[in-house]
Amino acid sequence: MDNVTRPRILVVGAGFAGVGCVRRLERKLASAEAEITLVTPFAYQLYLPLLPQVASGVLTPQSIAVSLRRSRKYRTRIIPGGAIGVDLDSKVCVIRTINGEVVNERYDYIVLAPGSVTRTFDIPGLTDHAYGMKTLAEAAYIRDHVITQLDLADASHDDAERASRLQFVVVGGGYAGTETAACLQLLTHNAVKRYPRIDPKLIKWHLIDIAPKLMPELGDKLGSSAQEVLRKRGIDISLGVSIAKAGPEEVTFTDGRVVPTRTLIWTAGVVASPLIATLGAETVRGRLVVTANMDLPGHDGVFALGDAAAVPDEAKASKGQDGAVCPPTAQHAMRQGKVVADNVVATLRGQAMRPYVHKDLGLVVDLGGTDAVSKPLGIPLRGLPAQAVARGYHWSALRTGVAKARVLTNWTLNAVAGDDFVRTGFQSRRAAKLKDFEYTDSYLTPEQVRAHVEGTGPEAE
Secondary structure, eight states, X not given: OOTTTSOEEEEEOOSHHHHHHHHHHHXXXXXXXXXXXXXXXXXXXXXXXXXXXXXXXXXXXXGGEEESSSOTTOOOEEEEEEEEEEETTTTEEEEEETTXXXXXXXXXXXXXXXXXXXXXXXXXXXXXXXXXXXXXXXXXXXXXXXXXXXXXXHHOOOHHHHHHHTEEEEEOOSHHHHHHHHXXXXXXXXXXXXXXXXXXXXXXXXXXXXXXXXXXXXXXXXXXXXXHHHHHTTEXXXXXXXXXEEOSSEEEETTSOEEEOSEEEEOSOEEEOGGGGGGTOOEETTEEEOOTTOBOTTOTTEEEOGGGEEOBOHHHHTTTOTTOBOOSOHHHHHHHHHHHHHHHHHHHTTOOOOOOOOOOOEEEEEOSTTOEEEEETTOOEEHHHHHHHHHHHHHHHSSSHHHHHHHHHHHHHHHHXXXXXXXXXXXXXSOOSGGGTSOTTOOOOHHHHHHHHTTOSGGGO
16 A cells, blocks of 8 residues: 555554554554554653652653654654644544644544643632643753742741742642652752751641542552651641632632742642543543543544543443543553554454453552552552552553663662752743643634634634
């Protein structure tokens, strides 16, 4: 077959789900069987669970950004940009490339794995004053920002300014928020020893969540263990509490407390990518409704998975938990990518598809240093054994040998030599808040997508 007659497979998103799908397709399909294209603004796969360790300086950013162009054997064409709309009827994906050009990419099969974005609420000042922890740039920026607060507090002669720079607020008691607070608190605890003019007692970390429990998936005992570890470090944990409003120098909690701070980190959950809303298809809590085969009912050749899809959890359904969907975790996304690839290949070859079934292997929470809590296969672990399981799981999940070597080297070097507390000045004079990283206002409405595909919309001019 030549390039014109080969079926076109378009994969949107280079997260765990998208990259897992692409690599499986490359292995299972001969080059003459299909043309594979991947849409992503960055030519790397980000290992998201280790972002807090980048923010705290334990790992370098390059360690968890696994290049998609490193191997010469991969044949997938990469379009550097983001999908901003999909017309299911015309089988066209509208893409805004990194230089701002808007193009139409036609496909025969599409795999939607655009992931998720930070979930925000209509809280006054939130998007203007809070920092996120969803991208590599945000993690690198937050590290610089936290060290900058120590530098400025050390140089300040104003007690009120010093107090606001030395208090830090993290919203979100899930895995991301808990690990972020734990890792960054350890960073400031170690760094303040190099600032003789700062009283370590002035440094205060607050971890708050509207839920009644911290990481409820861990269960009462492990959840309590995690809280005990954090509280012993001096982290103030407030449950049943959220943010009422945020300002440049203070944050007001819903219980009425006003905390002077220049650092508000928002990790209160995620929602499916706004791309899903452009399809005009059925959703549940923002996630696209798909079958257990991860295909979209009523639309041939359309598949969706990962954080953006409500994939039925067949493992729980077999136990009588009807209606359960797979949680938006890396564990499920990696495995769904392989099954979707198999189902795309099966569709191409006229074979039967298979449903996605995976029993959850457990949970790992790295609290920095030698602290961790883990629940592999339902077995509760704490301390060093839990740390070994957590880091072992993350290390084994990294896709390439180079990434594994870098992460292992970083862990070893940090354990032996500690941190250098280097402030790079990354974007120090530019805004870098929630609204500045995820570009959630870039997506089209279903009507705009249709108009653009037909050549009548403003983006087509």
